[in-house]
Amino acid sequence: MREAAFVRQNKDKWAAFENALINKGQLHPDELSDLYIEITDHLSYAKTFYPGSNTQIYLNTIASQAHQKIYKTKRESRNRIVHFWKTEFPTMFKHHHRELLISFLVFAFFVTVGAFSSANEGDFVRSILGNGYVNMTLENIEKGDPMAVYKEQGAFNMFLGITINNIKVAIYAFAFGIFLGVGTLYILLQNGIMLGSFQYFFYEKGLFWESARTIWIHGTIEISVIIIAGCAGLVLANGILFPGTYTRLESFKRGVKNGLKIMVSTIPFFIIAGFLEGFVTRYTEMPDWLAILIIMASLFLIIFYYIIYPNQIHRKTTYADIQ
Numbered sequence: 001m002r003e004a005a006f007v008r009q010n011k012d013k014w015a016a017f018e019n020a021l022i023n024k025g026q027l028h029p030d031e032l033s034d035l036y037i038e039i040t041d042h043l044s045y046a047k048t049f050y051p052g053s054n055t056q057i058y059l060n061t062i063a064s065q066a067h068q069k070i071y072k073t074k075r076e077s078r079n080r081i082v083h084f085w086k087t088e089f090p091t092m093f094k095h096h097h098r099e100l101l102i103s104f105l106v107f108a109f110f111v112t113v114g115a116f117s118s119a120n121e122g123d124f125v126r127s128i129l130g131n132g133y134v135n136m137t138l139e140n141i142e143k144g145d146p147m148a149v150y151k152e153q154g155a156f157n158m159f160l161g162i163t164i165n166n167i168k169v170a171i172y173a174f175a176f177g178i179f180l181g182v183g184t185l186y187i188l189l190q191n192g193i194m195l196g197s198f199q200y201f202f203y204e205k206g207l208f209w210e211s212a213r214t215i216w217i218h219g220t221i222e223i224s225v226i227i228i229a230g231c232a233g234l235v236l237a238n239g240i241l242f243p244g245t246y247t248r249l250e251s252f253k254r255g256v257k258n259g260l261k262i263m264v265s266t267i268p269f270f271i272i273a274g275f276l277e278g279f280v281t282r283y284t285e286m287p288d289w290l291a292i293l294i295i296m297a298s299l300f301l302i303i304f305y306y307i308i309y310p311n312q313i314h315r316k317t318t319y320a321d322i323q
Helices: 003-022 029-049 054-073 080-118 125-127 131-142 155-178 182-204 208-241 250-278 287-323
Strands: none
Touching: 003 029, 003 054, 029 054, 029 250, 080 125, 080 182, 080 208, 080 250, 125 131, 125 182, 125 287, 155 182, 155 208, 155 250, 182 250, 208 250, 208 287, 250 287
């Protein structure tokens, strides 16, 4: 990109940043800090492509002023954690809804592949779920309790084991994004095909509703957050593949940072999913209305926090900028 085009593209943002420094009290310290990080990214880009230019000198000047004003007087907010969950993360995540949609569509596609393959290949389910699990479930079906697998372990041990395992899968989905996103897509493939095969297995036995009402008590959040972890992996991959106006290294750092924020956001949800699987799913005799209520509440929680709420924050911010 030519220097003149780079300046035209970002001059309004730089002017806004200078104004924010003058009126520092009007911004949350963390928001000002985020603006500072973006300016330093631009400075790094200018040093790489326009060394010694007026643009580099200008950016270096305002970055130095910002560093003095922000870090000389900045005190960490007591509500830093609240600010992260309430404002910082939703504001950032709004810009990654595209990656979330891609992750969802990829996962849904492989769920379909898993179900279709199970319907057309007699041994496909066993090759995916394993002979041990299939044989055990067939025995449970004969005993009249197809969901007995959720009652075999103690509630706390099951909660702990499931939560740790799910977090591990999510970390893989994120970290494997470093392989240009291919590793992330592979994790989504694995889990999507497994889910499709699993659901078709019970459908074939005439137990689709009984399995769905039981499994999705915890699976609504569990599967949703694996998809969100896939989104984090794609954010990391995009940082490598599409640097935009940043150097590839700076773009990679931003991808890692934003991906990590997404991963941090999933931890409480994995704990909730683990709790539901360990302590609630085992009550397979619960009435349908209660199971449906838990499933719908879980779905609303995910959709609200990751889709609706970020859009609300974005609209409020846009409206405030127009005023």
